[in-house]
Amino acid sequence: MTSKPRDAATASSPLGLLLIAGAVATVGLLIVAPLASVFVDAFSNGPRAWWEALAHDPDTRHAIWLSLTVAPVAVIVNTVFGVAAAWLVARFRFPGRSLLVSLFDVPFSVSPVVAGLALVLIFGRQGLLGPTLAWLAVKVIFAWPGLVLATTFVTLPLVVRELIPVMEAIGPEEEMAAVSLGANGWQVFWRVTLPNIRWALLHGIVLANARAMGEFGAVYVVSGHIAGATDTMPLRVEKLFQEYRTPASMAVASVLAALALLTLVAKVFIERQLETESKELEAARVPGADTDPSTGGLGK
Amino acid sequence: MSIRVNGVSKSFGTFKALDNVSLDVPQGTLLALLGPSGSGKTTLLRIIAGLEWPDGGRIEEDGEDITDRHARQREVGFVFQHYALFRHMSVFENVAFGMRVRKEPAEKIKSRVDELLHLVRLDGLGGRKPSQLSGGQRQRVALARALAIRPRILLLDEPFGALDAKVRVELRQWLRRLHDEIGMTTVFVTHDQEEAFELADEVVVMNHGRVEQRGKPDEVFDKPATPFVMDFLGNVNVFHGRVENGRAFWHGVPIAYPDYPHAQPRPARVYLRPHELDIARAAPAGAAPAIESEKSLPATVLRQTRTGPITRITCQPLEGGGELNVDLPTAAARELAFLPGERVTITPRSVRVFLPDPEYVI
């Protein structure tokens, strides 16, 4: 978002300075100070204590392992869903389409705790499918599948919401051209659609992954909060905090915070790519400007 | 490959894009679909390509019904209005795409792509991205890409619409030569009559989802079949007059019109092309009225506008009514040197009269 020239003159006026000070104070106090204090607190007893808190506690190790297995599965499921749903909505017109689009956003307006509860009511021991699952000896709630379901629910809108506007901006003409050149469905997707949406897709994946690694409420409800079994990293942070082991809690929190920073860096990089591509798309829409007469027309 | 469109209709919601359209395109023809936007010409082109399905009617290629054949299997070369080049692929890969998805061997693809890039005069630009090309170059990549699959027919949607004037004229002539070289049945859509007349063997004028007229460019221009065609071909003076007793009247000026011998007067529309009018200085008051024949209309000069080799003289008929344009070669106009407010007489060399319905032409 650097398209418009900014006002450097107003910025040095008293009002400008006041506004900037306000904005910096807002972000500084609300966002930067807490973020910085995670790392300060996590390393307050030295890097060694930090490392021991992470590596020598088997429950913490398990929590890290669990987060690393739950989040990617939820992200992969949401990637497949996001691509399919964006393709459906951006390329076809059918009855119920706008209702469907508003359903995509429902997970954003439902409290994660409510979502977790809904899953418990279906898959829990006294839930709708409880007896069936018990008979099959499959455990969903208080187990890995429940964590994946809850995480998938809360991250559901993230990929599809990134893709729909990008696919609508690109339009279906390239894909139509591919079809008329003889490409089948998968060839159209892999060779034309996917390369065109790759940065938007990556953007969605990065956001979904950050949310998946950090999800607390929904996972809290379905996990049963069993240390060494169903505690993910955010749940581990809370448990250590409740056990008055704040330094250890901060150590785990610092790993999550570092991951968040990494996400932001990736996000800024991807957004730059997206901006370049949307400018290219804009340029392709403008009637071809034949600025160079030597290459514009036909060579003599 | 010849194409036959047989009674094709298509609606989008309540909008009727095509209304029972039939059309034959003989093998090797270069045919233009000409019409204003919304006339259904692009829809018809897309239906021939299989990119849209008709609600009714059939499409045949060499007598074979291909209405239900998927676009993928139609072997049609389609050039999209905005080219729809694959943005992330190089020029080479764009052209190679159709052969790649057919899994043709790499060396065969290479030689065919090089051959095509040579044909469209883009040798050496295979490594560029579409965004690094000018509009005219993109257009030719789109054409090479469409030709790469060895299509049986070539369809172009407003092929020159997005180009600036100079490149447009150049590409037009080049495309005509290319067509003469490869002789492929070609249909293109345009809203620009100049483009249609210069390029095409045959012109089909469309309006409101129907074919208004079809013919060779000269036929269509000289013998417009309907008021719409006359109007659309543009540069025309239209007046409301009447017909009776084998004569049409335009501002009281009688014109022979044998198609309507009846005594009962009927309203009619009179069309005069600006370049088919003679204009002369009216005799000064009191002088012998030698120049004023009974077929001339007295008028006053309002203004002159020069557009290159043609000068347009806008006149106001003395007895009122709308303005009248007369086009003269600039050299002739300069010689006559009319001043605004001068009195002139205008004599039509050729007039077309259309009765509201049924339509007659003289």
Add this chain to the structure above:
Amino acid sequence: MNTTSPSSIPNRRARQRTVLPGFGLSAAITSLMIVGLVVIPLAVLILRAASLGPAGFLAAAWTPRARAAYAVSLGASLTAAIISSLLGLLVAWVLVRLEFPGRRILDALVDVPLALPTAVAGLVYSTLYVEKGWLGQWLVPMGIRGAYSRLGIVLVLVFVSLPFAIRVVQPVIESLDKDTEEAARLLGASKSQTFLRVVLPGILPAVVTGFALALARALGEYGSVVFISGNMPFKTEIAPVLIVSRLEEFAYAEATAIAVVLLGMSLSMLIVVNVLQQRLVRNAQ
């Protein structure tokens, strides 16, 4: 695609509006996920609450403790959403309109709350504001308790909802036509008049949208609040926390009833703000 018999064609054509492939597959995947993960679970939740009957539902959802929790949730969320909207407008304006060193970094930092796990935010905020914390050591003696208080709830809710308020308003300020402002200034309007009469009407719909998103996010938030609020019934217990504690007591009926009330709150809140926003957009035109 096979060539089918002519009799079946009209039907097929009516459905098929484009030659693009993949309608069936993408529709199948999408509906499987949406129905399986969103529609059925929420329907089960509502049906379960409905099965309590009106009296049973009221008894479960309208206890004094639950009512207090709704009040805390609503009060804290509204306060936080208002603060977020105001601060968000300030930050967005500065980011779009003013040039200063570090602007890009500030722009990137705005997204931290989206990427930072809420549990981490809750943990950090509570340690910052306790008596011995970085900020608490100054604030607590002044009587400002940022931890284990309603103020703490509002603080973390502002943290989690701030990016929504900023990111919705930012592109709208970006798209504002600066010429209009200059024209207003040339016509003799003061800076504040220009802002109130020319700029604000243009961005108000976006501010309201940002407010709605911030509110929806705040109402449902659990992870950060549970650390900082102390979760004292009748005082600092929010509705999501009450749901969890009922659930931990295996009081499913009560948890479900409260969840449905919370769901209704966030959905009706969104509808109200949607209507409001539509009116604003209409007035602006």
